[in-house]
Amino acid sequence: RARERLESLLHLINDWLDMARISRGQIVDKLKPLDLERLLSQQVEFMKSLAEESLVRLELRPIEKKAFVLGDGQSLEQVFSNIISNAIKYNKPGGSVTVTLREEDGNWVTDVMDTGIGIPREHLPLVFDQFYRVSRREDQKIKGTGLGLAIAKKIVEAHNGIIQVESQPGQGSTFSVRLPKAEPEEK
Numbered sequence: 609r610a611r612e613r614l615e616s617l618l619h620l621i622n623d624w625l626d627m628a629r630i631s632r633g634q635i636v637d638k639l640k641p642l643d644l645e646r647l648l649s650q651q652v653e654f655m656k657s658l659a660e661e662s663l664v665r666l667e668l669r670p671i672e673k674k675a676f677v678l679g680d681g682q683s684l685e686q687v688f689s690n691i692i693s694n695a696i697k698y699n700k701p702g703g704s705v706t707v708t709l710r711e712e713d714g715n716w717v718t719d720v721m722d723t724g725i726g727i728p729r730e731h732l733p734l735v736f737d738q739f740y741r742v743s744r745r746e747d748q749k750i751k752g753t754g755l756g757l758a759i760a761k762k763i764v765e766a767h768n769g770i771i772q773v774e775s776q777p778g779q780g781s782t783f784s785v786r787l788p789k790a791e792p793e794e795k
Contacts, residue, residue, distance in 0.1 A: 634670070638680040643710055644716050645675045651688045652707055658693060663701035666692070669708045675716045678790040683763045683777045687771075690756040691783045698781070699724035714789055715769075723781045727775040735773060736761040778792045 645668075652668040659666035676686075695705040703723040710717050727735060738758040766770040768788055776780035 626770060638683075639678045640680075641676045641732055641792050642679050642684075643674060643683050643792075644677050644679075644684075644718065644787070645671060647681060647684060648688060648707055648709065651692055654689070655692050655696060656718060659696050659705065662696050662699060663703075664696050664699045665704040666696065667706055669706065671709050674792065675709050675711070676790045676792050677767070677787040679767050679787065684767070687760040687763050687785065688718070688720075690760050691785070694756065695720050695722035695724065695781070697787070698722070700721070703780075711789070712786075715786045717791055718785045718787075719782055720784075721780065723780040726777040726779050727773065727781055728777050732773060732775060736771065 648668055652666060655666060690707065692707065699705065699722050705720065705722045708719045708721070710719070736757050738755055761771050764785055764787070768786075770786045772786075773781060774782045774784075
């Protein structure tokens with residue numbers, strides 16, 4: 609139990625350091641054109657084992673063209689890793705997580721849709737707040753610091769983007785990340 613508590617505290621400290629480290633200036637200085645579909649593909653591949661352990665089907669729906677955004681790859685990996693892992697953890701055996709990418713109004717929009725337990729309407733405005741966790745019986749076994757979505761929001765906003773959520777209890781959730789389109793880097 610002591611080891612579990614220590615691991616939990618270390619996770620909290622690392623998340624807190626991420627929150628402190630992420631400033632708009634640090635991210636803006638690292639922005640370059642990157643292939644968003646490739647980044648998403650890598651994150652989906654990385655999360656496959658977690659999905660299999662949880663008996664959740666995970667898929668990325670491919671698109672017909674390249675999806676470039678001006679971004680910092682490492683911080684965007686953190687955003688999508690958090691959202692996809694949450695979609696798996698808060699799902700149910702036999703459920704699914706589908707990642708899609710679409711073009712809309714000069715932006716690339718990534719939707720992470722799950723068939724999980726969902727989020728009650730009254731909690732939706734608070735899920736991106738620091739340390740906020742929906743307190744439900746079915747969430748008790750899921751570990752977390754309550755900082756992952758706050759960190760994701762901070763990173764997305766530093767990319768001049770928007771992160772949103774739609775959800776219904778028992779029906780699942782859809783987290784959408786909207787990032788401005790960019791031209792590929794000239795070689």
